[in-house]
Amino acid sequence: MDLETVKERAGPRQFAPKDDMPEEYRKAATRMIQFHANSEVMGGYLEKPFIRQAPSIDRKLAFSAKVQDEIGHAQLLYRAAESLGVKTRDEMLDELARGEGKFLNCFHYPMESWHEVPMIAFFVDGAAMHRQATLKNTSWTPYAHAMDKVCFEEGFHVKHGESILSELMNGSKATQEKTQAAFETWWPRIIQFFGPTNDKSVHNDFAQEVGLKTKSNDELRDTFLDTYVPKAEKYGLVVPEYPRIEYDEELDTYHVNEDDLNWDEFWTIAKNASEGSHEQINSRSQAQAAVEWVRESMHSWEGASGAGTPQAAD
Amino acid sequence: MPATLNPEDLDAEQRAALEELLFRLADDEYVHGERLIEWQIYAPTLESDLALANVAQDEFGHARLWYDLLEELGHTEAELIWERPADEFRHATLVELPFAEGDWADVILRCYLYDAAERLRLDALVDTSYAPLADRVGKVLSEERYHLENAQSWLDRLAEGDSRDRVQDALDRLFPHALSLFAEPDHEEAIIDNGFRTMSTADLRIEWLETVIPYLESLGLDVPEPDEVERPSARGRDGTHTDHWDELAAEFRRTYEELEAPEPARIGRERV
Numbered sequence: 001m002d003l004e005t006v007k008e009r010a011g012p013r014q015f016a017p018k019d020d021m022p023e024e025y026r027k028a029a030t031r032m033i034q035f036h037a038n039s040e041v042m043g044g045y046l047e048k049p050f051i052r053q054a055p056s057i058d059r060k061l062a063f064s065a066k067v068q069d070e071i072g073h074a075q076l077l078y079r080a081a082e083s084l085g086v087k088t089r090d091e092m093l094d095e096l097a098r099g100e101g102k103f104l105n106c107f108h109y110p111m112e113s114w115h116e117v118p119m120i121a122f123f124v125d126g127a128a129m130h131r132q133a134t135l136k137n138t139s140w141t142p143y144a145h146a147m148d149k150v151c152f153e154e155g156f157h158v159k160h161g162e163s164i165l166s167e168l169m170n171g172s173k174a175t176q177e178k179t180q181a182a183f184e185t186w187w188p189r190i191i192q193f194f195g196p197t198n199d200k201s202v203h204n205d206f207a208q209e210v211g212l213k214t215k216s217n218d219e220l221r222d223t224f225l226d227t228y229v230p231k232a233e234k235y236g237l238v239v240p241e242y243p244r245i246e247y248d249e250e251l252d253t254y255h256v257n258e259d260d261l262n263w264d265e266f267w268t269i270a271k272n273a274s275e276g277s278h279e280q281i282n283s284r285s286q287a288q289a290a291v292e293w294v295r296e297s298m299h300s301w302e303g304a305s306g307a308g309t310p311q312a313a314d
Numbered sequence: 315m316p317a318t319l320n321p322e323d324l325d326a327e328q329r330a331a332l333e334e335l336l337f338r339l340a341d342d343e344y345v346h347g348e349r350l351i352e353w354q355i356y357a358p359t360l361e362s363d364l365a366l367a368n369v370a371q372d373e374f375g376h377a378r379l380w381y382d383l384l385e386e387l388g389h390t391e392a393e394l395i396w397e398r399p400a401d402e403f404r405h406a407t408l409v410e411l412p413f414a415e416g417d418w419a420d421v422i423l424r425c426y427l428y429d430a431a432e433r434l435r436l437d438a439l440v441d442t443s444y445a446p447l448a449d450r451v452g453k454v455l456s457e458e459r460y461h462l463e464n465a466q467s468w469l470d471r472l473a474e475g476d477s478r479d480r481v482q483d484a485l486d487r488l489f490p491h492a493l494s495l496f497a498e499p500d501h502e503e504a505i506i507d508n509g510f511r512t513m514s515t516a517d518l519r520i521e522w523l524e525t526v527i528p529y530l531e532s533l534g535l536d537v538p539e540p541d542e543v544e545r546p547s548a549r550g551r552d553g554t555h556t557d558h559w560d561e562l563a564a565e566f567r568r569t570y571e572e573l574e575a576p577e578p579a580r581i582g583r584e585r586v
Binding site: 041044045048050051052053054055056057058059060061062064065067068071072074075078093113114160163167168171172175284286287288289290291293294295297298300301 | 347348351354355356357358359360361362363364367368370371374375377378381391395396415416418471472474475476477480565566568569570572573574576578579580581582583
């Protein structure tokens with residue numbers, strides 16, 4: 001299929017592995033899905049310590065289920081990315097371990113206290129849900145199928161994140177203040193979650209033309225703000241003065257003043273070059289290197305017996 | 315014998331015996347789960363990561379079931395988990411030991427030793443006289459069967475070739491701690507006489523040894539002689555623990571303390 005035909009036919013779940021897709025499409029889709037899969041792994045990495053640190057047994061179970069879900073999502077997404085025939089899953093996992101794989105800006109920052117947990121578990125996950133809901137209509141069918149399952153499970157995660165936020169904002173004055181401080185630190189990062197503004201985005205136009213994305217970064221960010229600014233306020237959080245967020249009465253939508261955001265930091269992170277990127281990538285990478293001997297043994301068992309490796313339950 | 319006893323039927327001695335049994339069950343599962351989650355995101359492959367995360371999730375779920383039974387007897391979650399002095403936890407030292415980085419042989423062997431014991435212990439509770447326990451054993455047992463299969467299917471492979479030495483190291487290190495699973499409870503006599511458990515701890519130990527030793531030897535491993543093993547001074551069951559335990563307990567209570575002892579949140583269910 002040539003690129004013109006792809007653009008003409010672009011629409012929800014229009015293309016599947018049986019279609020002969022042009023290289024530009026396959027590369028763009030791989031980049032996007034691999035980024036998404038990497039983000040699931042690195043998001044899980046960031047939240048994992050809070051399984052242990054959760055302050056109730058129910059929250060511990062919910063968090064442990066959540067991190068497990070993220071790994072499951074990564075597995076699904078790498079499979080969807082693999083279906084484009086550009087890279088194998090092992091290649092993508094190697095890239096992530098080597099620090100070449102890209103992932104969401106928010107997962108490059110350390111998360112150190114429970115007050116920060118809802119910033120990821122409610123706002124970032126809420127933003128992810130918001131974006132992923134539109135990706136159910138992506139043109140690459142395996143990706144859309146993955147989104148069906150991911151969105152279903154993420155719904156529970158966001159609800160749990162909201163419940164943590166509500167608990168914290170109903171806690172002592174000190175707890176409320178610490179939560180507000182965490183919110184102020186995370187808020188600009190959350191807004192940048194949606195990526196650069198349309199005019200600065202490198203891949204936006206093409207991805208929309210071929211139906212991989214159905215909404216622009218700006219559209220997603222604005223509609224996210226429409227939902228989440230009122231939610232933040234409902235729990236007693238005060239939206240910081242900067243970045244300025246203006247309400248456009250005519251269009252009935254919020255809009256952020258892009259110049260108030262630190263785009264140098266964003267682009268540094270996008271290159272995996274921030275301090276947090278190094279810290280997070282390296283510690284995971286070190287842990288992965290430490291079990292290289294297991295993977296090597298697995299190859300030799302498979303070679304010897306032709307038997308599969310032990311599988312996950314469920 | 316059908317399970318006929320309920321919380322209101324228990325006298326003080328029966329209650330103390332039952333609590334000792336439940337604390338061991340709950341604490342073992344809880345602490346084992348705490349260690350297993352360390353592997354999330356760090357396991358050798360996505361599949362093994364999911365499988366182990368699944369096991370950890372089950373263990374936390376089982377711990378919650380057993381702690382719920384203790385709540386039925388009048389304890390609160392805060393007392394049971396968040397404020398109980400660390401030296402009153404009754405888990406075996408096997409489950410509290412940290413992992414060396416990348417030591418997949420340790421986690422697999424530890425799961426095997428533990429799951430084999432857990433299965434026998436649960437089998438001995440199927441016909442318990444305590445009704446709330448009888449109601450829950452079946453579900454837990456069915457999940458534990460899968461844990462044991464997962465551990466064995468890995469062990470069968472790890473014991474081949476170069477990785478066998480790593481399994482042997484783990485076995486030499488863990489076996490003395492595994493023996494502490496079978497320390498006799500203070501209320502052993504009451505536990506048996508009241509039919510809370512239908513097999514004695516001494517018999518469970520024998521059956522466990524008769525299960526794990528032939529299997530491990532069939533993999534070419536040297537199993538230490540149980541009665542000659544040098545035992546660690548910390549025994550777990552009596553509240554003595556290794557130094558790693560205090561550290562772990564402080565970590566899982568960090569948020570609870572930081573938030574100044576909040577009422578532990580329940581999600582989608584009522585307090586007993």
